[in-house]
Amino acid sequence: MYLTKYNRANKKFHKKNNRMKNNKGIYGGIIRFLKLAIIIVSIVPTLYFIDRGYNFLNRSVNLDSFFTVRNVKIKGNTFISMDELSHYLKGVQGKSILSVNLKGVANKIKNHPWVRDVSVRRELPGTIWVDVLERTPAVYVNTDSKLYIADEEGVILGNNSGELLRLPVVYGIDISGIKSGGKSREEGLKSAIEVKRVLTSIPWIDLTTTGIEVGERSQIVLHLKGYRIKLGRGGYQEKLQRFYNIVKNLQDRDIPYKEVDLRFENQVIVKTLDT
Known part of the structure; x- marks a missing residue:
């Protein structure tokens, strides 16, 4: 009886041992599967980012050509030719728009005497805009028998080499x-520029035939067709208003004149043609 019982117990033990071995095999397979899955999961994102990086680099090469400066557009220039401005814009076209030094370009253009101010801006993907503010010519200045243009601030813009402008000529200034x-x-x-501003508001005065003579202590004498006006210094608006009133009176009385002296306050001295 004892041996019989022992054999049955031994058989049970071997069955149990076999089941454990089978379980270990299953668990080992699961673990190997999980390890493989982890490796695959870690590799896939790496491959994804490598692909993305390649595409990004490829697009970057295309972006360089996409953001190339193809157009330079200029506005605001009336007196300055496009050829003159192009001299200051050399090397901009064909360059990457993102690498263009806008301030540097603006500073170059400001070297032109006619440029009062300028702004330079980008318009993506490939256009540079140049907005020019020109100086306003005010008078011609006669020096050494040559005519030079001066603006409203007294900045000399160069000699007159183009078409004549409707401006008076200033004499007596070196x-x-x-x-x-x-x-x-x-x-x-x-003083001459200030006189010109006043003359601009008088419609019957032709600036192209007007001379502004500057004498000692900046005394101003206007030379008009057939007569002259002594203005002296300062108060030009009021003096020219007096001139208008006296001339109207002379014309109504049919009195020809060659000189009107307005230098003195509350007084007008008229020289007629017969004096």
Whole structure:
């Protein structure tokens, strides 16, 4: 009986041992599967990012050509030609728009004597805009038998080499030592420019046939067709209003005149043609 019982127990033990071996085999397979899955999961994102990086680099090469400056557009220039401005824009076209030094380009353009201010901006993907603010020509200045243009601030814009502008000519000012773009400090020129501003508001005065003579202590004499007006210094608006009133009276009385002196307050001296 004992041996019989022992054999049955031994058989049970071997069955149990076999089941454990089978379980270990199953667990081992599961673990190997999980390890493989982990490896695959870690490799897939790596391959994905490698692919993305390649595509990004490929697009970057295309972006360089996409953001190339193809157009340079200029506005605001009336007196300055496109050819003159193109001199300051060399090397911009064909360059990457993101690498263009906008401030550097603007500073170059400001070297032109006619440029008062300028702004340069990008318009993606490939256009550079140049917005020019030109100086306003005010008068011609006769120096050494040459005509030079001065703006409202007394900046010399250069000699007149283009078409004639509807401006008066200033005499008696020496600007021979001032280069184009330089500013004259002459009080006489400031006075002449102020007179020109007043004359602009008088419709019957033809500026193209008007001369502004600057004498000692910046005394101003206007030379018009057939007569002259002594304005002296300052108060030009009021003096020219007096001139208008007296001339109307002379014309109504059919009195020809060659000179009107307005230098003195509350007084007008008229020289007629027969005096």
